[in-house]
Amino acid sequence: MKVLALALLLVFACSKSEPPAQYTVRGKVVGVGPKLDIHHEAIPTYKHRDGKVKGMASMVMSFTPNEKTPPVAVGDLVTMTFTVHFDADPGTRIVTLEKLPPETKLGLE
Numbered sequence: 001m002k003v004l005a006l007a008l009l010l011v012f013a014c015s016k017s018e019p020p021a022q023y024t025v026r027g028k029v030v031g032v033g034p035k036l037d038i039h040h041e042a043i044p045t046y047k048h049r050d051g052k053v054k055g056m057a058s059m060v061m062s063f064t065p066n067e068k069t070p071p072v073a074v075g076d077l078v079t080m081t082f083t084v085h086f087d088a089d090p091g092t093r094i095v096t097l098e099k100l101p102p103e104t105k106l107g108l109e
């Protein structure tokens with residue numbers, strides 16, 4: 001039974017081997033905790049779960065930082081690259097994040 005479970009697990013894992021989609025976007029930090037809440041600009045190239053490019057509007061979303069993510073504060077403007085994992089937790093993971101000059105004009109809605 002254990003072997004079967006392991007086999008199923010492997011099949012499951014292999015079917016999800018497609019690399020997660022990655023996007024680069026600018027935004028403003030609006031919340032800091034274990035996750036960062038970031039009001040991001042629109043992402044026209046965003047692919048939905050069905051694989052179709054439908055874009056994502058400007059909105060506030062939570063992103064999970066990593067050990068290399070520099071400390072940020074509410075109000076900081078940033079540019080970041082993140083990955084989307086539709087069936088995993090966390091679903092949105094920061095890959096790289098850099099602060100932008102505070103005078104940067106962002107298109108937030």
Ligand SMILES: [Cu+2]
Pocket residue numbers: 040056057058059060061
């Ligand atoms: Cu979003």
